[in-house]
Amino acid sequence: MSKTLFLGDEALAQAALDAGLSGVYAYPGTPSTEITEFIQNSKQGREGQVHSIWAGNEKTAMESAIGMSYAGKRAMVCMKHVGLNVAADPFMNSSITGANGGLVVVVADDPSMHSSQDEQDSRYYGKFALIPFFEPSNQQEAYDITYHAFDYSEKYHTPVLIRLTTRLSHSRAGVERREARPQNELHIEENPKQFILLPANARVHYRTLLGKQEAFENESLNSPFNKYIDGADKKMGIIASGIAYNYLMENFENHQCPYPVLKISQYPLPSKLIAKIVDECETVLVAEEGYPFIEEQVRGILNRTGNIIGRLSGALPRDGELNPNLLAKALGMPDTYGAPVPELVVPRPPALCVGCPHIDSYLAINEAMAEHGKGKVFADIGCYTLGALPPYNAIYTTVDMGASITMAKGAADAGLRPVLAVIGDSTFTHSGMTSLLDCIYENTPVTVMILDNSTTGMTGGQDSHALGVLGEICKGLGVKEEHIHRITPLKKDHEANVKLIKEELAYEGVSVIIPTRECIQTLSRRMKKQQAAKKK
Amino acid sequence: MRYAHITRAYSIRPNRKGESHSPSINQKRRIRYAPTIKTERAYRIRPKRKKDKMKIDIILAGVGGQGILSIATIVGYAAVKRGMYMKQAEVHGMSQRGGDVQSHFRLSDHEIASDLIPMGKADMIISVEPMESLRYLPWLNPETGWLITNSKPFINIPNYPDVDKLNATLDGLKNKVVIDADKIATDLGSARSANMVILGAASPYLQLPFEEIEAAVRENFARKGEDVVNTNIACLRAGREFAEKLK
Numbered sequence: 001m002s003k004t005l006f007l008g009d010e011a012l013a014q015a016a017l018d019a020g021l022s023g024v025y026a027y028p029g030t031p032s033t034e035i036t037e038f039i040q041n042s043k044q045g046r047e048g049q050v051h052s053i054w055a056g057n058e059k060t061a062m063e064s065a066i067g068m069s070y071a072g073k074r075a076m077v078c079m080k081h082v083g084l085n086v087a088a089d090p091f092m093n094s095s096i097t098g099a100n101g102g103l104v105v106v107v108a109d110d111p112s113m114h115s116s117q118d119e120q121d122s123r124y125y126g127k128f129a130l131i132p133f134f135e136p137s138n139q140q141e142a143y144d145i146t147y148h149a150f151d152y153s154e155k156y157h158t159p160v161l162i163r164l165t166t167r168l169s170h171s172r173a174g175v176e177r178r179e180a181r182p183q184n185e186l187h188i189e190e191n192p193k194q195f196i197l198l199p200a201n202a203r204v205h206y207r208t209l210l211g212k213q214e215a216f217e218n219e220s221l222n223s224p225f226n227k228y229i230d231g232a233d234k235k236m237g238i239i240a241s242g243i244a245y246n247y248l249m250e251n252f253e254n255h256q257c258p259y260p261v262l263k264i265s266q267y268p269l270p271s272k273l274i275a276k277i278v279d280e281c282e283t284v285l286v287a288e289e290g291y292p293f294i295e296e297q298v299r300g301i302l303n304r305t306g307n308i309i310g311r312l313s314g315a316l317p318r319d320g321e322l323n324p325n326l327l328a329k330a331l332g333m334p335d336t337y338g339a340p341v342p343e344l345v346v347p348r349p350p351a352l353c354v355g356c357p358h359i360d361s362y363l364a365i366n367e368a369m370a371e372h373g374k375g376k377v378f379a380d381i382g383c384y385t386l387g388a389l390p391p392y393n394a395i396y397t398t399v400d401m402g403a404s405i406t407m408a409k410g411a412a413d414a415g416l417r418p419v420l421a422v423i424g425d426s427t428f429t430h431s432g433m434t435s436l437l438d439c440i441y442e443n444t445p446v447t448v449m450i451l452d453n454s455t456t457g458m459t460g461g462q463d464s465h466a467l468g469v470l471g472e473i474c475k476g477l478g479v480k481e482e483h484i485h486r487i488t489p490l491k492k493d494h495e496a497n498v499k500l501i502k503e504e505l506a507y508e509g510v511s512v513i514i515p516t517r518e519c520i521q522t523l524s525r526r527m528k529k530q531q532a533a534k535k536k
Numbered sequence: 537m538r539y540a541h542i543t544r545a546y547s548i549r550p551n552r553k554g555e556s557h558s559p560s561i562n563q564k565r566r567i568r569y570a571p572t573i574k575t576e577r578a579y580r581i582r583p584k585r586k587k588d589k590m591k592i593d594i595i596l597a598g599v600g601g602q603g604i605l606s607i608a609t610i611v612g613y614a615a616v617k618r619g620m621y622m623k624q625a626e627v628h629g630m631s632q633r634g635g636d637v638q639s640h641f642r643l644s645d646h647e648i649a650s651d652l653i654p655m656g657k658a659d660m661i662i663s664v665e666p667m668e669s670l671r672y673l674p675w676l677n678p679e680t681g682w683l684i685t686n687s688k689p690f691i692n693i694p695n696y697p698d699v700d701k702l703n704a705t706l707d708g709l710k711n712k713v714v715i716d717a718d719k720i721a722t723d724l725g726s727a728r729s730a731n732m733v734i735l736g737a738a739s740p741y742l743q744l745p746f747e748e749i750e751a752a753v754r755e756n757f758a759r760k761g762e763d764v765v766n767t768n769i770a771c772l773r774a775g776r777e778f779a780e781k782l783k
Contacts, residue, residue, distance in 0.1 A: 345671050
């Protein structure tokens with residue numbers, strides 16, 4: 001079969017389709033977004049009527065996927081690493097219910113935080129939930145592992161986690177596909193107690209899960225994705241997981257490493273193979289993308305032997321992505337480096353697009369807040385987070401999806417006046433609605449600005465669940481109608497907008513202002529499409 | 537949050553500032569376990585055989601929205617058609633919004649291990665913006681690497697460097713092609729095809745037959761009609777001609 005060029009994300013998506021996927025559930029988040037988009041745009045997906053519409057957030061996505069698995073079909077749920085925090089409740093409990101139809105959870109981590117607020121390592125969640133998990137090292141493995149993961153999930157009635165990292169998600173290479181398998185027939189879970197996690201049932205299921213651990217480890221031991229590659233020089237051994245394996249091999253001609261290498265792409269860790277490399281080699285370097293997950297387990301917190309090196313020992317940096325140069329350095333090989341960056345080169349940070357509606361919103365906010373001093377605007381996750389940068393310097397917090405409103409509430413509870421929360425339309429439906437309900441319940445004096453650009457802008461313009469109904473949602477939650485306003489963030493409306501914000505800031509209760517104007521990116525795409533259609 | 541990787545890249549250089557990565561006493565104690573002698577031997581058995589192994593490692597650079605990826609699409613098409621291996625690491629998400637963007641683009645007739653090009657090993661930097669071309673010098677092979685860049689600055693930041701100083705810095709480089717691609721493309725009737733002028737200027741150093749690059753350009757623009765194809769081919773040729781004259 002010939003090879004197709006796929007991003008890591010796309011290879012994984014194609015594999016899921018070929019493995020008989022019936023539905024993907026996801027909320028967009030870099031670097032995981034392209035998985036779901038690929039399925040949405042795939043002819044194979046459309047013909048198979050594979051569900052691929054975006055979910056409201058990662059938790060609802062996870063729950064829908066568990067439901068599809070309960071009904072006997074193969075389901076996948078995709079998110080970025082911090083999304084798993086949102087989905088953690090159903091995720092953890094899905095390991096207790098187990099799976100009926102194949103259930104695969106895909107999490108894309110973002111070490112070095114290219115587009116994220118932390119670099120948490122999802123492998124801890126896999127271990128936490130006591131389920132098998134995978135970490136592909138290249139695009140072909142992303143395909144093969146995903147194809148295999150559904151079978152694995154059904155064989156052991158367990159959800160399976162696949163962990164990607166940014167560089168694999170967003171790097172393209174040739175991938176060989178396998179034969180597509182049909183989707184499962186509908187078949188409800190036969191054990192009526194399986195998905196009822198009453199304590200009495202859950203205790204039984206939990207023991208079943210614990211009982212499977214040995215089998216999981218055996219699978220890892222015999223997995224084609226874990227490889228022990230012997231080397232003549234036993235002065236050093238290397239345990240390399242996921243994409244770190246590539247960075248290691250890059251340093252050797254024809255990818256022949258003189259030292260024994262244990263490549264890990266499937267967990268739980270195969271302890272026999274770990275024992276073999278530790279016993280055979282004088283020093284063992286652990287190279288892994290993310291946290292020192294393997295290193296810490298192998299050396300133990302006491303580090304008695306002292307011969308396990310990696311991110312904890314300082315042989316590799318404790319944070320950030322790995323690369324071939326860092327591996328070369330850790331191996332004691334000569335480092336290579338080009339010319340230094342000339343001093344005149346200055347950073348070019350990302351910025352709000354020219355014509356972005358958020359610019360007008362922030363100019364109005366800054367003017368309305370000027371008399372109240374700094375530190376009273378709480379923001380959220382999205383394009384509008386760029387309002388933290390010059391020339392706006394308009395916001396003071398960005399923590400997690402939905403935190404703007406509830407953090408503003410907490411500050412108001414503490415006595416801060418006035419407080420303003422800034423949140424996007426998609427982020428509001430993701431996690432802001434319950435925050436707003438908290439404020440309404442206590443009639444907290446907060447002014448919430450929901451910047452409605454009618455899309456999920458930062459991740460490339462996915463549909464927003466609240467399109468056209470934001471006002472109704474706020475009214476339904478209980479915001480008083482006279483304190484819900486839609487405004488247009490345009491220069492010509494600036495004075496009126498400032499005046500309105502000032503009025504609502506003075507109100508001792510919950511008010512919502514919704515500046516509404518379409519994202520300039522989706523608008524220009526739409527115009528181009530319209531023009532092209534006209535030409536035809 | 538965006539610049540974490542670049543800061544880290546600097547810190548790989550030993551003792552650049554001294555402080556950033558100086559290990560603690562505890563770390564120093566542990567580091568002595570890292571073997572060095574054997575690995576150096578392992579490195580020495582690796583001969584440099586450039587001729588019998590073909591590889592092209594390119595850093596593509598520009599500003600979000602300038603379309604650096606179409607260069608990769610075209611060269612990738614030509615290379616994959618020859619049966620070469622390809623890996624291309626792209627930047628998505630937050631940094632796309634008018635910030636600096638780069639793509640690690642690797643071609644080889646052998647399987648490629650890393651998605652990222654090691655520092656100091658890139659054969660080329662192809663940039664559609666002059667300051668951005670300089671940002672990736674640490675990746676460029678200091679002896680044999682070529683820098684091909686547009687001379688037309690894209691100024692969307694208040695502290696963009698003095699253009700004369702920028703040009704002087706570019707002038708000081710050993711192997712470079714600096715070309716006003718915007719002007720050439722505009723003269724040929726399509727300001728948007730500046731990236732094809734850049735590709736043309738890079739083509740003499742690409743180790744791929746020019747006809748195959750031309751064919752890939754045709755293929756890439758075919759669905760946009762004959763006029764678009766011809767303009768882009770003209771831009772490609774103009775860029776190549778410019779670079780050939782410098783040789």
